Amino acid sequence: MADIAVLGHGVVGSGVLEVLLSHRESIAKRAKEELNVKYILDIREFPDLPYCDRFTKDFDRILNDDSVKIVVEVMGGLEPAFPYVKACLEHGKSVVTSNKELVAAKGAELLAIAQRNNLNFLFEASVGGGIPIIRPISQCLAANEVSEIAGILNGTTNFILTKMIREHMGFEEALELAQQLGYAERDPAADVEGDDACRKICILASLAFGTHVYPRDVHTEGITHVTLGDVGYAEAWGGVIKLIGEVKTLEYGKIQIEVCPMFVSRESQLSSVDDVFNGIMVRGDATGDVVFYGKGAGKLPTASAVVADVIDCVKHFKARKYLFWEDAKPGYVEPYENMVEDVFIRAKGNDSDAAFEVVEQVFEGAERLIRREEEEGEIGFTVKDVKVKELEARFARLKELGVEPLNHIKISDF
């Protein structure tokens, strides 16, 4: 019998208990050993639960119980998750976590401690909820050079954008609906500002390319500035707007990484990933594009990914799983301003046709888009190979010539 401890009894934590209890037999068969939750750490009490006797408020009890070889951290956040997880690894306990903030902020450090002590630090649930993605990238694609990963990594924003695209609902209204349905938090900043997606693409980039990428080094835009006008122009262009986390390898061992809304062609598999679903595309030199699709969040999908990691831990007590990456290094992430991108730009003048003539002076080769219900004076157009660092100057030039730039959105190449 394998004794485990679960840190945190919130949404994911209670889901982990639910999965462990409802699938007890099949899990024991797969792990070749019965799993016993010996402790659940939470500051609250749950006297009505059948397993209420497992609760403790004392982390040290868990830390100092040598029978506990696996600790599940599902508290979220860095405090006290980080010191707790670190202490567990230093005390010879393998750790399974669903905490993307922790992995994105402290992954390299924790993986190094795990390696030193020949323990597992597993985090399948931190990206894509119940979609298997960490393991396929690290194992199945072992015989591939991965050159790019692009994904719809946040279900909340994808739900909002889907409502905007399919039902022409405004951003605010769609956000409210998402909150009513429980898809968005009361403070939705981490989702709509792109921070959640940023943590996830950092984890995937770190894993696929072997060097830790910190969220602070990643250009991150959310979807708060996306309008129904932009959605209409994307349709006219032949696609949809999705919030994408993307990382690519560049020459000289560098990478390009960013999180922002993008025009995604209807031909792309990612364009049909709708509602709260996630989709992640992994481009390998041998496999071509492989896409993983499913519910990226939610109690049971996330919990089942956590439990799968626990089973893996039990089966491999003596053989550490090979998950590892180095700490960050200077100059590894190409600065955003050095990027060259295809972009869509929405602007406003007095007269649409006249405004586009101005645009053509400033952006050579601009291609105009016409959307349904276009407003007087509004124009939308695409430009190829724009240097990000030159955009501001070009926008200033447009303004001088009487055309007000309102928004710009990257055009994806997948």
Added chain:
Amino acid sequence: MADIAVLGHGVVGSGVLEVLLSHRESIAKRAKEELNVKYILDIREFPDLPYCDRFTKDFDRILNDDSVKIVVEVMGGLEPAFPYVKACLEHGKSVVTSNKELVAAKGAELLAIAQRNNLNFLFEASVGGGIPIIRPISQCLAANEVSEIAGILNGTTNFILTKMIREHMGFEEALELAQQLGYAERDPAADVEGDDACRKICILASLAFGTHVYPRDVHTEGITHVTLGDVGYAEAWGGVIKLIGEVKTLEYGKIQIEVCPMFVSRESQLSSVDDVFNGIMVRGDATGDVVFYGKGAGKLPTASAVVADVIDCVKHFKARKYLFWEDAKPGYVEPYENMVEDVFIRAKGNDSDAAFEVVEQVFEGAERLIRREEEEGEIGFTVKDVKVKELEARFARLKELGVEPLNHIKISDF
């Protein structure tokens, strides 16, 4: 250094060598050991290849060389692949194969020998080419009860159907094009009759539900009888026709499994899997629907999946991977005739409206579809909950009443 032998130097075999040679360093890093191809078994000679000195025509040399711990079988077919693989496992060598015919016909027997001798028998490449699917089902979904798997498992037929749907090309013309492009063999029977897809769904069903399913026990229809008329009715219904391999759990520990063309709703993620791509949906009680998408065949995708298995073998020399299923048991697969399905039926009478009146007498609740360019006297309609065993009698009744049934196609529920 790990010595391996490769049986067969055809498309996949030469791909395996290409991947091993071109990714030598990164593979050694991941396997924590260098991989050395000591033998390549082929009846042909390849004097111009840089590794021509590794070729042998003598299988016994490989079998009796104790330094070879891993054998890669990429010959295809059962003879001599089956006796060779069996002999390898009996001589203490782990085996990696891409041979779906072998796994579908002999999986239970070979897995039992591997288990007895504490060896690995791995076959990630046998389904979905370079798409990771065997490992995610067996590992990542360990904490889930899988209730259904449905997939587009054959790229050749998917290419043909895509041409029929998008370009209104007839079946024969699309098949010829597929042959010209190298997507279909000169004798296309195994693809277009559904046998290839059948082997793959048998492997997935065996793995997911723990009991071997043999292709002979699976109702299998190909796409040769699908017409442009059917494609038009599918469009009118709101979907597309795809060749689907599907398995579901039933009550009393039974399963329902079949391979046939199906109407797939445009809302389904599988409906947008086009051309030579494969897509596989796995429905779990905790994860919900997870979809895996990518190139299901081809030299390099398949070879990279083989090599990933080899790397896994090397890393786990002392820890057998837990892949196992029991042999088939009587009464486990529900007979096709017992199934109850929603179906689309295309028929012909003298006059369309009159014919549909006849249809309504025979199929209560039939819903008529009207396709573009419908022919004089033609009708298409859908019926819910039809017992398969009653279809023939109902078709006979239709004929008596002057309406000729021409085709029927299952309507999917995913």
